Amino acid sequence: MSMKKKIMISLMHGTYGHHDDCYGAIQLANAIVAKGGEVTLFLRSDGVYFAMKAQNPTGLGLPNNLAEISDFLELGGTIKVDSNALTSRGLEPRDLIDEAEIMDSALAIDLIEQHEFCLTF
Amino acid sequence: MTETGNFNSLGIVIAHTAAVHENAHQVVSLGLEAMKRGKRVGFFLLSDGVYNAIRGSGEVAAGLSQAISGGGKVFLSSEHVVASGIPGEKLIPGTETLEKPYEALVDLIMEEWDRVIMC
Amino acid sequence: MGQGDNVLEEKTEKDKTLSILLLRGPYVSEYAEIASKLALTARKKGYKVNMFLYLDGVWLQHIKGFKDFSNPGDWLKRAVRKGVTVRACERCSSARDLTPDDTIKGIEQSGLYSFVDMLAESDRVLTFIG
Numbered sequence: 001m002s003m004k005k006k007i008m009i010s011l012m013h014g015t016y017g018h019h020d021d022c023y024g025a026i027q028l029a030n031a032i033v034a035k036g037g038e039v040t041l042f043l044r045s046d047g048v049y050f051a052m053k054a055q056n057p058t059g060l061g062l063p064n065n066l067a068e069i070s071d072f073l074e075l076g077g078t079i080k081v082d083s084n085a086l087t088s089r090g091l092e093p094r095d096l097i098d099e100a101e102i103m104d105s106a107l108a109i110d111l112i113e114q115h116e117f118c119l120t121f
Numbered sequence: 122m123t124e125t126g127n128f129n130s131l132g133i134v135i136a137h138t139a140a141v142h143e144n145a146h147q148v149v150s151l152g153l154e155a156m157k158r159g160k161r162v163g164f165f166l167l168s169d170g171v172y173n174a175i176r177g178s179g180e181v182a183a184g185l186s187q188a189i190s191g192g193g194k195v196f197l198s199s200e201h202v203v204a205s206g207i208p209g210e211k212l213i214p215g216t217e218t219l220e221k222p223y224e225a226l227v228d229l230i231m232e233e234w235d236r237v238i239m240c
Numbered sequence: 241m242g243q244g245d246n247v248l249e250e251k252t253e254k255d256k257t258l259s260i261l262l263l264r265g266p267y268v269s270e271y272a273e274i275a276s277k278l279a280l281t282a283r284k285k286g287y288k289v290n291m292f293l294y295l296d297g298v299w300l301q302h303i304k305g306f307k308d309f310s311n312p313g314d315w316l317k318r319a320v321r322k323g324v325t326v327r328a329c330e331r332c333s334s335a336r337d338l339t340p341d342d343t344i345k346g347i348e349q350s351g352l353y354s355f356v357d358m359l360a361e362s363d364r365v366l367t368f369i370g
Contacts, residue, residue, distance in 0.1 A: 001357045010238070012144055021369070024263070024295045024332075031352045032359065045143055105147075109154045113128045117365040118238045119261065136271065137370055168270045223281040230364050231256055231287060239367050 003037035008115035010042045014050030014065075016057050022050045025121035026068040033075040041072065042111055043100070044082035047121075048089060051079060051096040066097070073099050080111065130161040132234030134226070135170035139181040145173060148240040149184035156191050163234065164188065165226055167198035170240075171205055176213045189215035196229075198222035252286045259290040259362040261355065263369040265299035266312035271368040272300045276315035278366070279324045290362070291319065292355040293328040293347075297368075298336060301328045301343040313344060320346040327354050 009029050013021035029039045043050055050065055057064055069079070081096060084105045093102050112118055133152050139145040152162045164185060166174055173181045174197055185195050197218045212218075219225045230237055260279055266272040275291065282289045293300055303313025320326050328338075330349040340349055348354075359365060 001360050003356055003360045005359060007359065012142065020295050021263070028294075028352060028355070031356050035353065035356050035360075037356070037359070044147065105150070106154050108151055109131075109158065109160075112131065112151075112155075112236050112238065117359065117362070118236065119365060120239045120367045120369055121263065134366070136274065136368075141370065168274060223277050224285070227258075227278060227282045227285055227287070230366070231254075231258060231282065231285075237364060237366060239369070 001035075003032055003035040005117065006038045006040075006115040007032055008040050008042055008111050008118045010044060010118055010120045011047035011050060012045035013121060014043060014047040016055075016060055016062055018046075019057075019062055021121050022047070022065060023063070023068070026050075026065065026072060028119070029077055030068060030072050030075065033072065033077050038076070039072070040078045040080060040111060040115060042080050042082070042108065044085045044105075044108070048081055048085045048091065048096070051081060051100045053095060053097050069097065082108065128160065128235045130163070130234050130236075131155045132163050132165065132229055132237045133240065134165045134167070134237065135173060135240045136168040137240070138169050138172045139179055141169070144240050145170070145181050146184070148238060149181050149188070151238070152188055152193065153184060153191075156188065156193055161193075162188060163194040163196065163229060165196045165198075165229065167201050167222055167226070171197050171201045171207065174202075174212050174216050175207055176211055182213055186213050186215075189213065196222075196225065254286040256363045257288040257290065257361050258282045259292065259355075259358045259365045261292050261294055261365065261367045262297035262300065263295045263367065265296040266303050267310075268296075269370050271370060272297070272312040273310070273315055275366075275368045276300075276312065276319050279319045280315065280322060283319070283322050283324055289319075289324045290358040291316075291324055291326045292358060293326070293332075294352075294355070295329070295332055298328045298332045298338055301326075301333070301347045302338055304344055317344055320344065325358075327358075329355075
């Protein structure tokens with residue numbers, strides 16, 4: 001079955017300490033875009049850590065999120081980041097991958113309007 | 122099927138306390154922002170989410186009060202309110218405690234709200 | 241008759257589908273029970289209902305036996321029996337050594353694409369995570 005829907009995945013976990021949540025989210029995101037759906041990954045709360053440019057979990061024995069993110073972007077996925085969540089964690093846009101689009105928190109309601117479903121991870 | 126853009130009402134289901142995660146505060150802010158834009162907004166508090174309905178308990182409770190003042194709805198699961206031991210007089214005025222929460226929630230999700238977000 | 245059996249006596253089929261994504265296991269929170277109760281109630285009202293057990297949510301399929309205390313698996317069994325389509329992520333199950341012969345009957349372990357198919361036919365989707 002092909003997938004024509006627009007899905008927003010709101011990710012509030014992005015750390016390697018709770019890796020299964022963000023890894024599960026990006027696996028699902030990639031499955032949806034691979035079947036033709038449109039996905040916006042909205043990083044908020046601790047989800048902003050998911051897009052850290054310099055992440056490297058080799059020492060933890062975990063796969064690097066950047067590999068999955070790369071697949072997601074290649075398949076046409078979009079990543080947006082809650083600006084408040086970023087700044088409240090002492091981070092700046094340059095700490096994240098270049099493709100991450102920073103957006104005002106209040107505009108999250110626009111994302112909800114633009115997508116048929118909002119899945120929370 | 123839901124059409125993208127057909128968005129007049131938003132449902133927000135909250136199942137945990139504000140202390141567990143900042144998410145509860147964020148979704149209440151989101152609901153208030155939706156109301157500013159003319160959307161109908163309903164909050165449904167169940168499980169640990171009902172603790173957010175204690176009057177004066179913090180920013181989430183203040184946001185829920187503001188939503189009610191602006192015409193929003195705040196529904197509480199009766200079985201969870203009873204389980205929590207929250208006295209009725211401590212609940213935010215204007216909240217609606219529902220005796221059959223699952224039936225009400227299904228009706229809201231499937232027939233009333235155009236979009237649903239979980240917290 | 242156990243808990244939940246009396247909720248499906250009158251049902252008019254409706255042309256809408258609800259899908260529920262459960263990401264948390266039983267007992268650690270109430271979400272597994274809430275998800276199953278919602279699924280069962282939606283079926284009672286005549287909606288088509290899907291559940292997908294994902295990440296730690298797959299543990300719910302393993303709660304098979306009788307308990308003389310709270311039993312989230314009992315709610316899931318009733319949901320399956322009443323026509324809720326339940327799938328569990330194959331990879332998540334394998335990671336936790338949850339084999340098909342050690343889980344509630346009627347639940348198929350399948351790939352993530354089966355949840356994407358559920359999404360494709362859904363009118364509403366709920367996720368349970370804490």
